Amino acid sequence: MRQRLSRFIHSSSATAAIEFAFIVPIMVTMMAGVVECGRLFQVYNATNRIATQLAIVYADCTDTPVGTCGTEANSYMTSQFVANIVPQLTVSALSLQVFQVSMTGTTPTVVYAAPTGSTLSASQISAAQGALASGQSGVVVTATYTHTLQFFQTLMNAYLSSALTPSYTVVQLKG
Numbered sequence: 001m002r003q004r005l006s007r008f009i010h011s012s013s014a015t016a017a018i019e020f021a022f023i024v025p026i027m028v029t030m031m032a033g034v035v036e037c038g039r040l041f042q043v044y045n046a047t048n049r050i051a052t053q054l055a056i057v058y059a060d061c062t063d064t065p066v067g068t069c070g071t072e073a074n075s076y077m078t079s080q081f082v083a084n085i086v087p088q089l090t091v092s093a094l095s096l097q098v099f100q101v102s103m104t105g106t107t108p109t110v111v112y113a114a115p116t117g118s119t120l121s122a123s124q125i126s127a128a129q130g131a132l133a134s135g136q137s138g139v140v141v142t143a144t145y146t147h148t149l150q151f152f153q154t155l156m157n158a159y160l161s162s163a164l165t166p167s168y169t170v171v172q173l174k175g
Contacts, residue, residue, distance in 0.1 A: 032151040043147045044166045046086040050094070051143035051168040053085050058098055059139045059172040073098045073114040089145060099124065099140040100174065103132045111137070124169055131171035142169045 054076055061069040075081070077098070079091040086094075097118050101108040108128040110120060120128070124140050132138045144167040149156055157164070 036149055036151055036156075039150065040147060040163065042088055043145055046089050047094075047143050047145045047166045048168045050082060050086045050089070050096070051141050051170045054096065054098060054143070055139050055141040055170040055172040058100070058141065059174045069100060070112050070114070073100075073112065077114060093146045093148075095144040095146075097124075097140075097142045100137065101128055101132070101140055102137045103128070103134050105134050108132070108140070127169045127171050132173065137174040139172045139174055140169065141172070142167060144168075 057076060058069065058073055061072050063069045077096050082089065082091050082094060082096075096114075098112075098114040099108075099110050099118070099120060100112040101110055101120070103109075106129050108120060108125055113119070120140065121142075124142060128138060128140050144165060147164045147166070149160070149164070
């Protein structure tokens, strides 16, 4: 038995088998990491794209008759609209907020909010103040997506939790 074991260890096929056993798990882990990074980049890009598209389209709306823009904003927030612009995102994991604001001094006043009853967060107020001057009207759109990992969820969620929820706020001048 000892001779067989000694022959196996000193043979070139045994060396290759042992090296293969050590390297394959590392290579599989690296490939899974590359795939996850690619998926996360795609999610970041798609979240930014939906926020930008929604802001551009809503900013072009004229509110004649009154309420037209509100109806239009609600129609943009449907799953069909989202699926047409960013088909790689899961619609149920996407959260959209649309605000039409008018600036009075440095204070944005909400004219319309979708979903109804939403209020501006501190970061949305700051974005509006940075992009709009007093007397101007604009659109503030925030898209937030909750991404789930495909590989190593239980292991990596603790380390990547903040990176797995991309959120973009876009301000567009209305008119």
